[in-house]
Amino acid sequence: MAGFFHAYQAFTAGADRMLAERGLARVHHRILFFVAYQPGLSVGALLALLGVSKQALNLPLRQLTQAGLIEATPAMHDRRVKSLQLTDSGRALEAALCTEQQRLLGVAAASMGEDDARRWQAFNRALAGAREN
Template sequence: MIDVNSPPPCDDSDLRAAMEHFFFAYQAFTARPDAILERRGLARVHHRVLFFIAREPGLSVKGLLAKLGVSKQALNTPLRQLIEMGLVDAVADAADKRMKRLYLSAEGARLEATLYREQARLLEGALARAGLDAAGGWLAFNHALSPRDDGDGA
């Protein structure tokens, strides 16, 4: 296990251990939501769409494309499925009717909240086991690993 108080790992075995733990952590983080989604015929891509719309109601399709870093073609099918299933509402923008604003329907909000609770419970448990002091380092690590600026000033 990597000592969080020591310098970042530099040798291959430490990096491989970090990758292994990251892989299994991500697997644990997504397992329950994936099972919930699968029962509805949905996948992880649908979860990402629901997550970002919940985080930013009224997000434009263009804004969602930018958040996800995918092409229109890649987003078209999952977004259309979510709209057809009544989980997402696409509303024409008041100022520009060509622009669609995305909102979760009541059912979509319930599903997203269920997925959120599963992952929040896992994170809360891990932070409790690691110690609350680990949260700042974990957030800094993930922010440094992410190629995106989330715009929240963190």
């Protein structure tokens, strides 16, 4: 468990520093990540992906909107539904955060053989699947 904890700390440290420089935190990164990879995502769908309450999402989503990183527009199919997308600034920040984490994953993967890297990927898929059960 300690190894997993320290690996996660290393994985998030660079992104956390970049976020802190903007007065943001890891919760903001999670929101940016999901909106980046699912443009037009509704607030309800984001709530389900994050597994949080509307109350827990309200403040960080509002902060990202006020910072000009996310915009919410009425969905075409139902104007009562808010459709979320990143602004240009939001896309740039999310790309920088992802680039830092991908760099770290690349360093770690380069230190492993291909078979070990495949097993590590399989382990992560199994771990993510266990969460859903």
